[in-house]
Amino acid sequence: MHIIHVASEIAPIAKVGGLADVVYGLCKELVRKNHEIEIILPKYDCIDLSHVQNLQIEKKELTPLTITWSLRYENLKIILLEPKEVNHFFNRETIYGLPDDIDRFLFFSNAVLEYLLHTKKKPDILHLHDWPTAFIAPLYKEKYKDLGVCIKGIVLTIHNMEHQGKCSSANLEKIVTNPKFYLTPDKLQDPFNPALFNLLKGGIEYADFITTVSPTYEKEAKTPEGGKGLDDRLRFHEKKFRGILNGIDTGYWNPEKDNKLTHHYSTDCPLSKRKFDKVLEGKKGNRKHLLSTLGMSESAAPLATAITRLVPQKAPELIRYSIERTLKNGGQYILLGSTNDPAIQNQFLELKKFYSNNKNVAILLNQNETVAHLIYAAADMFVIPSIFEPCGLTQMISMRYGTIPVVRLTGGLADTVFDIDTSTIAETKRNGFTFEYPDNKGIDWALDRAMECCSKNPQKWHKIMEQAMAIDFSWVSFAPKYVEIYEMLISKKARS
Ligand code: ADP
DSSP: OEEEEEOSOBTTTBOSSHHHHHHHHHHHHHHHTTOEEEEEEEOOTTOOGGGOSOOEEEESSSSSSEEEEEEEETTEEEEEEEESSSSOTTOSSOSSOOTTHHHHHHHHHHHHHHHHHHHTOOOSEEEEEHHHHHTHHHHIIIIIHHHTOOOSEEEEEESOTTOOOEEOHHHHTTTOSOGGGGOSTTTTBOSSOTTSEEHHHHHHHHOSEEEESOHHHHHHHTSHHHHTTOHHHHHHTGGGEEEOOOOBOTTTSOTTTOTTOSSOOOOOSSOOHHHHHHHHHHHHHHHHHHHHHTTOOOOOSOEEEEEEEOSGGGOHHHHHHHHHHHHHTTOEEEEEEEOSOHHHHHHHHHHHHHTTTOTTEEEEOSOOHHHHHHHHHHOSEEEEOOSOOSSOSHHHHHHHTTOEEEEESOHHHHHHOOBTTTOSSOGGGOOBEEESSSSHHHHHHHHHHHHHHHHHOHHHHHHHHHHHHTOOOBHHHHHHHHHHHHHHHHHHHHHO
């Protein structure tokens, strides 16, 4: 199959969060299965070129809107579209968070269809991700299909219902001549404000299939609380809507070969006693290195961590509380958090100052891939108190590194973490500590049990580690579910 993914992020060259990891991991697995995969992104000036060897201009005058660049990253073919205007939408310092984000990604959506029109590529599947690319579905069906662009099926994956791309006709009229045509309840009209257009909704209405990133989030998105206004339309379209759990790239996230670690260890199962001892030894080595690099005191106390964007969805106030609680219980804590929100940034800067003389805490307020890998390997437990979490990758990465998740039961966390004491699934499949309500009591309940078990019951703790490490979160298990959808759409098209 020829599948083109269109996205605003891909790891590691243009990464903000999990969306980037998903596009990278899923596409790599699809290539491994011999599908023809291309990925189209905007050519951001902030792309991390240190990873890229053969970036080249492919076509300068192919389309009126953009210059086409191409590059290979590992086994992936990536196409970057650069606007021809000199001061353009993507020569900024960040991927999102700018006042004209809507115009930037509407331009990109249009540019992708222009690219397909002029290259005469006829992919079997166009796979879109989130609101920045969702408008491609309506624009294709209402305009570019008649101009000769030919696609057998469009899939939209929703990574987060919170961001929907709401805009006015002033935005849309830069792309289409008849914005009002789209302002109806079965097209782009926003359910909360009928004067606004909603780009994600447009994708939902027009895509041939919609997926989201975990089975529990699929259910949540169909409720008023989780659907953020679009639950009604997702219920209406439920026959073409499915939750598929994300995988992680177990080649990239591999403590046996991870070149960012100082000590390597294999968590691939079965784990003999000797291999398990190596896990403990490896984790200890990485911890020693990390603690000394961060100026923390070397201690055998439980080490808790959180690696996260600090945004309201991730419950920053509970992350802050989990630090306090860990210290009270005699543990150590490393927070690696990044945020664009100045108020949250200030709160955490204050906290960093407050703990500046405490050698049991490190608060790192930036995005740092190398340190993230070291923390996954060094820590005992990983705290995720999210208000909602469509899938969450950090709990899976943690388990791959033998670090036990302490999480709130929501979205994909509920599909991947099973409480050692209270879950109803088989004891051998339990792998962490969970709590239901996102409040301090919830943290106390889960974190206290985890810390007590870690410090006082090593036998039980090691069993949890073994059970967590035994789970296969690789894309090998999850990519076939997308292939099944692609094949279904292609055969449906052939019958029509
Ligand atoms: P989200 O997409 O909502 O941010 P996920 O759990 O799906 O959350 O994915 C988060 C990804 O981003 C993981 O790969 C995690 O390691 C990474 N990450 C988050 N914050 C940081 C940070 N401050 N530094 C480095 N990596 C980070």
